[in-house]
Structures are given as structure tokens and as C-alpha cells.
Amino acid sequence: MNFITTFINAWGQPEIKRRILFVIGMFFVFVFGSHIPVPGTNPEALKSMFEGGGGGGLLNILDIFSGGSLKRISVFALGIMPYINASIIFNLLVVVFPQLQELQKEGEAGRRKIGQWTKYLTVFLAALQAFGMLMIFTGARGGVGSGILVNPTLFNKFFIVLTLTAGTCFLMWLGELITEYGIGNGVSLMIFAGIISRLPLQFAVDINRAIKQNEVIKVLIIFLVLFVGMIAFVVFMHLAERRITIKYARPGRYATPTHFLPLKVNMAGVIPIIFAVSVLLFPATVAGFLPSDVAKSWANSFTGSALYYILYFLLTVLFTFFYTAVVFNPTEVADNLKKNGGYIPGIRPGKPTAEYLSRVLERLTFVGALYLAFIATIPSVLIQALGSLQTLNVVAGTSVLIVVGVALDTVRELEARLTMMRYEKALK
Numbered sequence: 001m002n003f004i005t006t007f008i009n010a011w012g013q014p015e016i017k018r019r020i021l022f023v024i025g026m027f028f029v030f031v032f033g034s035h036i037p038v039p040g041t042n043p044e045a046l047k048s049m050f051e052g053g054g055g056g057g058l059l060n061i062l063d064i065f066s067g068g069s070l071k072r073i074s075v076f077a078l079g080i081m082p083y084i085n086a087s088i089i090f091n092l093l094v095v096v097f098p099q100l101q102e103l104q105k106e107g108e109a110g111r112r113k114i115g116q117w118t119k120y121l122t123v124f125l126a127a128l129q130a131f132g133m134l135m136i137f138t139g140a141r142g143g144v145g146s147g148i149l150v151n152p153t154l155f156n157k158f159f160i161v162l163t164l165t166a167g168t169c170f171l172m173w174l175g176e177l178i179t180e181y182g183i184g185n186g187v188s189l190m191i192f193a194g195i196i197s198r199l200p201l202q203f204a205v206d207i208n209r210a211i212k213q214n215e216v217i218k219v220l221i222i223f224l225v226l227f228v229g230m231i232a233f234v235v236f237m238h239l240a241e242r243r244i245t246i247k248y249a250r251p252g253r254y255a256t257p258t259h260f261l262p263l264k265v266n267m268a269g270v271i272p273i274i275f276a277v278s279v280l281l282f283p284a285t286v287a288g289f290l291p292s293d294v295a296k297s298w299a300n301s302f303t304g305s306a307l308y309y310i311l312y313f314l315l316t317v318l319f320t321f322f323y324t325a326v327v328f329n330p331t332e333v334a335d336n337l338k339k340n341g342g343y344i345p346g347i348r349p350g351k352p353t354a355e356y357l358s359r360v361l362e363r364l365t366f367v368g369a370l371y372l373a374f375i376a377t378i379p380s381v382l383i384q385a386l387g388s389l390q391t392l393n394v395v396a397g398t399s400v401l402i403v404v405g406v407a408l409d410t411v412r413e414l415e416a417r418l419t420m421m422r423y424e425k426a427l428k
Contacts, residue, residue, distance in 0.1 A: 010414045013421060016183070023182035026174055027193045033170070034069040034076045034194070038163050040156040041073045045148045046137075069194070070133075073148070075167035077133070080190050082126040083172045085278070086118045088271060095326050122172060123165060130164035183417075184410040192406040195399045230375075234404045237371050240265040242364055244357075249341040259342075263361060266368045267328060270401045272319035273376045276312055313373045320369035330357035375401065 010016045037043045069076040094100040094114070103110040134157055137148045149156070171190055178186030203223075207216065243260040334354035336342075343349050347356045 006411055006414050019183050023178055026178050030193050031197050034074045036075050038073050038160055040150050040160055042148055042150055043073045046073055078126055078129055078164050078168045080171045080187055082168050083122045086121040086125055090118050126165040126168040130161040184413050188406045191402050195403055230400055234400055237266055246342050263364055265364050268320050268323040271323050272316050272372055275319040276315035309377050313377050316373040316376050317369040320372055321365055324365045330354045
């Protein structure tokens with residue numbers, strides 16, 4: 001209800017209304033482009049390969065990240081993931097290399113420079129991923145017996161790689177436009193649009209299959225219970241936080257106001273899952289470059305196996321601890337509190353405060369790591385157990401985390417803009 005009220009109030013403001021309409025217009029551009037096939041490819045052959053189970057776990061996972069564009073071999077088949085991976089890499093490099101830290105502290109000019117390097121890395125990663133995808137498609141045949149590549153000449157292969165790379169660059173530019181002229185983070189909203197656009201069509205397919213098998217009631221109950229339950233659980237964990245009381249020393253006898261340092265349970269967000277998926281997909285990606293059919297068959301059988309999900313769970317836990325340590329430094333926070341005269345009641349400033357924050361953070365991260373690992377693996381296991389309900393592919397794991405996170409962050413930005421406009425009107 002809070003979301004509906006916020007949206008209605010925002011719609012009544014002409015400036016915010018224009019921004020919302022701009023975002024919706026960019027969504028239509030994205031959906032339109034996701035249905036434009038890459039020249040020199042046969043989308044029907046790849047579609048039949050997916051439907052026949054020949055796509056393997058690798059292609060199915062990549063299709064989820066691309067918002068369904070991969071299954072259609074559209075110009076947006078790579079999605080925006082190369083840009084996200086490039087951004088994650090530079091976030092880690094900033095922590096490792098002091099030169100990049102100094103560049104980031106220079107302000108807008110330094111951040112613009114790092115952003116420019118991130119774009120260069122995005123182009124490289126997109127070209128590399130497009131080439132790997134091309135190697136997988138080369139020689140692959142759909143269930144109709146026709147090749148995925150219509151005319152696999154050297155020039156056509158180069159043109160396909162160039163087209164897929166350009167599609168990712170266009171989505172990156174589109175995301176920047178949304179960030180500047182729309183509402184919220186443009187890149188996150190592009191992924192959000194890709195996931196949501198797949199949901200109605202896939203649900204219609206599941207219902208049609210359930211009608212033929214006389215299992216409509218069963219499918220609807222299972223979907224509603226799992227979907228609503230998953231969304232509610234993710235919303236609860238996304239907003240969960242531990243508030244640490246902070247007080248500031250003030251001269252005189254007046255009571256000092258109480259402040260809070262909020263520590264989120266899921267401080268790492270969706271990044272650990274992306275890390276884990278990237279590591280698990282690496283063997284399958286390498287196997288795609290090999291001419292041996294045995295390697296490709298092993299890669300497809302590994303993705304979705306019991307060993308795959310066990311490693312998925314453990315890697316998600318490991319990367320959650322790793323990335324949380326990257327984004328939150330207890331020693332730095334303790335030093336900043338000490339410089340500003342802040343302290344935690346009952347804890348001495350300086351090193352004791354850093355140790356206390358580390359202990360609290362370890363416990364929170366443990367809970368957050370288990371939460372991310374379960375939300376990443378359990379829905380995927382249920383999908384395999386309930387093979388007739390493929391709609392869960394669209395809302396499982398990473399997808400539901402992105403959808404909920406982007407929706408909540410967008411509502412917060414709308415509320416912030418409305419509050420700012422009220423202050424501006426009050427000052428006039």
C-alpha cells in the first residue's frame with residue numbers, strides 16, 4: 001500500500017511524471033530490441049534446442065541473466081552482465097590498489113575516469129563472452145536439424161560477435177540515460193525489466209501445460225505459495241538490519257542525541273551469487289571452446305547436478321564473507337567515529353570499537369550468507385523437482401533478489417524526491 005500511495009503522489013508531480021514516463025519508454029526500447037535477432041543466426045533452431053533440453057544448464061542460466069534474449073539470439077543476448085562484471089572488478093581493484101583509491105578520492109573527475117575504464121573493460125568482456133557463445137553455437141544444431149549459424153563464414157562470425165558486443169554497449173548507454181533522466185539506477189532497472197518481461201509469457205506456457213495435464217489447481221497453488229512466500233522472505237531479509245547505538249560527546253550538561261549505525265543483514269546484496277555463478281560457469285565456458293564433445297557433455301551434465309548445487313551453496317557463503325569485508329571496514333568506521341567524537345555506549349573508542357563492530361559484523365554476515373545461499377540454491381532445486389513449473393526460473397535466486405531490491409530502492413528514491421520537493425515548496 002505504501003508503494004501505491006508513493007506512486008500516486010509521484011504521478012501527481014509533473015517533473016517526476018516525466019521521469020517515470022521516460023523510464024517506461026526506455027523499457028519499450030529494451031523489449032523491442034530483445035526481439036531483434038542477430039543477422040546470420042537461426043533463432044528457431046536455438047529455440048527448439050532449448051525446448052528439447054539440448055541447451056544445457058549453461059545456456060539456461062545465461063538466458064535468465066539476459067532476460068530471455070539469449071533464447072531468441074537477439075542483439076541484446078549478452079544483456080548488461082558484462083558491464084556489471086566490469087563494475088565489480090573495478091570495485092575490488094579500488095580496494096586492492098592504493099592508486100585507484102587516491103583516484104576515487106579526487107571526486108567527480110576521479111570517478112569519471114574509473115567509469116571510463118569500466119566501460120573499456122565492459123567492451124572487452126562483452127567481446128570475450130560473445131566469442132565464447134559463438135564457439136558454443138558453432139556446429140550446434142537445433143531439434144529441427146538445422147544449424148544455429150546460417151552461414152558460418154569468418155566474416156559472419158566476426159559480424160555476430162560485433163553485433164552482440166554493440167548490443168551490450170547500447171544497453172550500457174541506455175542504463176546511463178535512465179539514471180540521468182529517469183528514476184533509480186538505470187542498469188538495475190534494465191535487469192529488472194528483462195526479468196519482469198519474461199514472467200507473463202512463461203506463466204502462460206506453464207498454465208497451458210497444466211491444462212493439458214489437468215493440474216491447473218495444483219500448479220496455481222504451488223506457484224502462489226512459493227512465489228508469494230519467496231517475495232515476502234526476500235523483502236523481510238532485504239530490510240533487516242542491526243542498529244548499533246551511537247552517541248556523540250557534547251560539552252555542557254545537555255543530553256546528547258542518540259544516533260544509530262545501521263548494519264544490514266544482507267550487506268553484500270546480490271554480488272556473492274553473481275560471483276558464485278561466474279566461477280561455476282567457468283568450466284562450462286572453457287569446455288565450450290574445446291572441440292571435444294565429451295567436454296561439452298560433461299559441462300552440461302555438471303550444471304544442475306548435486307555437486308553443482310553443493311559448490312553453489314558453499315561459494316555463495318564464501319563470497320558473502322569476502323565481499324562484506326570489502327565493502328565494510330570496521331577499523332575505518334571506528335576511526336571516523338573517534339574523529340567526530342562518536343562512541344558506542346559501553347565500548348571504548350578506537351580499537352575496542354573496531355573489534356566490537358567486527359564481532360557483530362561476523363554474526364550478521366553468517367546469517368546473511370546462509371540466507372543468500374538458500375535463496376540461490378533451494379528455488380533451483382525445487383524447479384528440477386517441479387519440472388512442470390518453469391515460471392520459477394524467472395523468479396528464482398538472483399532474479400527475485402534483483403526484482404525486490406530494485407523495486408524497494410526505486411520506491412525510496414521516489415519518496416526522497418517527493419520529500420525534497422515539499423522542502424523546496426516550503427522554502428519559497
